[in-house]
Amino acid sequence: MQPQRIGVVGAGYVGLTTAACLAELGHDVVCADTDTAKVEALASGEIGLHEPGLRELVVKNAHRLQFVTDTAQAMSDVDFTFVCVPTHVVESVVTAAPPDCRLVLKSTVPAGTAAKYPGVVSNPEFLREGHAVEDFLNPQRIVVGAQDERLAREVAALYETTGAPVVVTDNTTAEVVKYASNCFLALKLSYVNTLAELCERLGADIDGVTEGMRLDDRIGGSCLEPGPGWGGSCLPKDTRALLATAAEAGVEFPTLEGALTTNGHQPRRVVDRVRAETGALRGKKIGLLGLTFKAGTNDLRESPALKIAELLGQEGARLTAYDPCVTGDLDGIEVRTSAVEAARDADVLVVLTEWPEFAELDWPELAGHTATPVILDTRGVVPEDKVTEAGFRLVRTGR
Numbered sequence: 001m002q003p004q005r006i007g008v009v010g011a012g013y014v015g016l017t018t019a020a021c022l023a024e025l026g027h028d029v030v031c032a033d034t035d036t037a038k039v040e041a042l043a044s045g046e047i048g049l050h051e052p053g054l055r056e057l058v059v060k061n062a063h064r065l066q067f068v069t070d071t072a073q074a075m076s077d078v079d080f081t082f083v084c085v086p087t088h089v090v091e092s093v094v095t096a097a098p099p100d101c102r103l104v105l106k107s108t109v110p111a112g113t114a115a116k117y118p119g120v121v122s123n124p125e126f127l128r129e130g131h132a133v134e135d136f137l138n139p140q141r142i143v144v145g146a147q148d149e150r151l152a153r154e155v156a157a158l159y160e161t162t163g164a165p166v167v168v169t170d171n172t173t174a175e176v177v178k179y180a181s182n183c184f185l186a187l188k189l190s191y192v193n194t195l196a197e198l199c200e201r202l203g204a205d206i207d208g209v210t211e212g213m214r215l216d217d218r219i220g221g222s223c224l225e226p227g228p229g230w231g232g233s234c235l236p237k238d239t240r241a242l243l244a245t246a247a248e249a250g251v252e253f254p255t256l257e258g259a260l261t262t263n264g265h266q267p268r269r270v271v272d273r274v275r276a277e278t279g280a281l282r283g284k285k286i287g288l289l290g291l292t293f294k295a296g297t298n299d300l301r302e303s304p305a306l307k308i309a310e311l312l313g314q315e316g317a318r319l320t321a322y323d324p325c326v327t328g329d330l331d332g333i334e335v336r337t338s339a340v341e342a343a344r345d346a347d348v349l350v351v352l353t354e355w356p357e358f359a360e361l362d363w364p365e366l367a368g369h370t371a372t373p374v375i376l377d378t379r380g381v382v383p384e385d386k387v388t389e390a391g392f393r394l395v396r397t398g399r
């Protein structure tokens with residue numbers, strides 16, 4: 001297709017990725033965000049997000065990519081405007097748009113939202129943080145919903161060069177696909193986290209269990225790593241939202257309720273395991289390795305690590321932490337600049353994010369700095385042989 005003029009509203013994880021990647025696909029893009037500081041930084045090629053390849057795309061496509069603070073500029077004299085703002089402000093953006101503006105909703109919005117506004121196209125986004133560019137340019141599917149099929153196909157054509165399969169449907173179905181997908185991942189994750197707890201009681205090994213499960217392609221190999229709970233800006237929010245939608249529609253959804261409840265218990269489970277190692281937590285010094293909700297991002301939104309830190313703090317523990325993507329102290333957590341500094345005088349080290357560098361730490365040096373060489377690894381990232389050799393006692397989730 002011919003290059004189009006595209007407006008993007010919102011320059012966060014989804015908006016900035018959409019803007020940079022559509023520019024990379026050859027389109028001319030105007031990206032608007034109400035955050036002046038963010039726009040100024042972007043205009044000079046600085047991006048505040050930790051997303052591999054994103055900065056490079058912004059710089060490479062600078063001639064096709066304009067950053068502005070005036071949302072109206074992303075809504076006039078363009079072929080389509082992609083709305084990529086937080087869920088709760090989507091409708092205010094839609095209602096403020098000029099009548100001839102062809103809006104495409106990439107933000108995740110509750111089922112039934114787009115259908116209230118004639119002409120609006122739904123095009124949910126499935127990218128993962130930390131893989132945003134890779135996921136956008138190589139999507140597993142493009143879903144486009146509209147009242148007018150021709151319009152949906154025009155939007156789908158923008159992605160033609162990605163070669164991804166396209167699902168063209170109505171608005172509400174497209175919106176449900178998004179929630180259904182995220183919530184299915186949440187179900188899978190809570191399932192595996194409960195299996196991990198069961199393995200601990202049975203003396204089984206969750207890694208062996210999931211290794212056996214993954215080989216069945218009906219189950220699928222991903223989202224089977226047990227952890228301290230699933231977090232981030234979307235899975236928890238979208239699970240709560242689909243439950244609310246179901247309740248409004250008079251549909252009981254006990255499987256999804258169970259997934260959310262299970263996830264709510266995860267931080268407490270981790271704290272119980274820490275206490276089992278240290279005894280009463282008051283005055284104990286705990287070194288946290290990892291604070292972000294998963295590796296590969298600097299995003300702390302709904303991070304299970306922060307919830308766990310809060311619970312440990314409530315029981316009187318003193319917390320130090322190291323995360324390769326976090327600088328500056330957080331509420332109740334002294335954030336250090338290295339794992340060794342976080343480990344100094346610790347009664348236990350707790351691995352909460354699966355940063356690859358946590359597999360390659362200098363274990364003897366770390367052990368030398370702790371008060372008691374114990375590691376609780378909630379992510380299965382620490383190499384058992386090396387830490388044990390260095391004198392650590394290793395406790396792992398799911399074993």
Ligand SMILES: NC(=O)C1=CN([C@@H]2O[C@H](COP(=O)(O)OP(=O)(O)OC[C@H]3O[C@@H](n4cnc5c(N)ncnc54)[C@H](O)[C@@H]3O)[C@@H](O)[C@H]2O)C=CC1
Pocket residue numbers: 009010011012013014015032033034035038071084085086087089093106107108109125126127128129233234
């Ligand atoms: N973060 C992710 O991995 C994914 C998020 N989504 C969905 O995409 C939407 C956006 O999420 P994120 O990009 O993570 O949010 P974000 O918080 O990273 O970015 C949102 C941006 O919108 C700007 N903004 C807020 N109100 C505005 C307005 N009225 N006009 C212009 N700009 C405005 C903010 O300043 C911010 O830069 C949400 O609905 C989310 O559920 C969907 C797929 C993946």
Ligand SMILES: O=C(O)[C@H]1O[C@H](OP(=O)(O)OP(=O)(O)OC[C@H]2O[C@@H](n3ccc(=O)[nH]c3=O)[C@H](O)[C@@H]2O)[C@H](O)[C@@H](O)[C@@H]1O
Pocket residue numbers: 108125126127128129130182185189222223224225226227228229230231232233234235293294295
């Ligand atoms: O709507 C969204 O915002 C996005 O939400 C998730 O992406 P993301 O939030 O980046 O995170 P995931 O990689 O899915 O991880 C979610 C949580 O589950 C945890 N997780 C994931 C996988 C796993 O095997 N084990 C595990 O504990 C992660 O640590 C993290 O806390 C979905 O994977 C994306 O498809 C979706 O677009």
